[in-house]
Amino acid sequence: MKTVFVTVGTTSFEDLIKEITSDEAIQALKHRGYERLVLQVGRGSVLPDPQNFPQISLEAFRFKPSILTNMQEADLIVSHAGAGSCLEALGAGKDLLVVVNDKLMDNHQLELARQLHKDSHLLYCTCNTLTETLRSMDLSVLKPFVPGQPEKFANFMDKALGLK
Template sequence: MSRKTVFVTVGTTKFDELINTITQNEILKALNEKGYNHLILQIGNTSLDPDCTPRCGFKSIVSFHLNPSLEKYVSSADLIISHAGAGSCLEALEAKKPLIVVTNELLMDNHQLELAQQLHNDGHLYYCTCDTLLNLLQTMDLTKLKPFTSDKSRAIANLIDQIMGFD
């Protein structure tokens, strides 16, 4: 079996629910059934210590908190599962990687859901919540995703962050 890597990112936020969901045996088994066998977790600003014991067909599971650049992880991934931050979404899409966006239902302002819905409606990604991730993994067809093309996405992400007061 070849090496197929899933990269999970929560950006600089705290999204423990996503990390806890991804490391459930049921989710790992569903990913492994799709051929994935390596998992890299970028867990963000948290004190969470996820279970990185290789299991359910995964040869390695590793985690780290923050890194100035996620480019090497994005470029080496065969699938990216991300929070719905504009920067993370656009970085994955620009790298032409299959993307699943998991929206954080605990956020008060659900602008992330709007972004995920629009990019999904345009055919560029799948989106779900932690509660519906397993079903999505079991039913998704990544070949149906359309490549995302834009040379202005970084400017768009910066503008969204500015409007939302994140800069």
């Protein structure tokens, strides 16, 4: 079953959870052949009830000791733009769509997403453009991110955050 895994990390990102479970977003996912949606909602107040989503197989949880299995089972990962979540998703070798929280004031997340996008490792959008991105995204342009070279990642982060 073609699966999308959504993670907000340890934070709350209600706008992402609300948008990915909107009728329009679910229809876009179904149109692309996704049949299962797994949501890690973190500390958010929104915990969707699977019974309210008969059009797709939906699971939702707040936290688990590890989400690695969820990532490995996913065909597409939709993630907030936290560095840890991005790195974990890229390390799992999965297609990654990062949703930047444009309500954050000092937004290093956008810089990280832009740089990883420029290097063709992920696609990114905001909640406002999520459904349209799901409809139009071309995942074939993505290149694998080769993990295991911490100095390269440190240099990359320095560059993305404007420290170098």
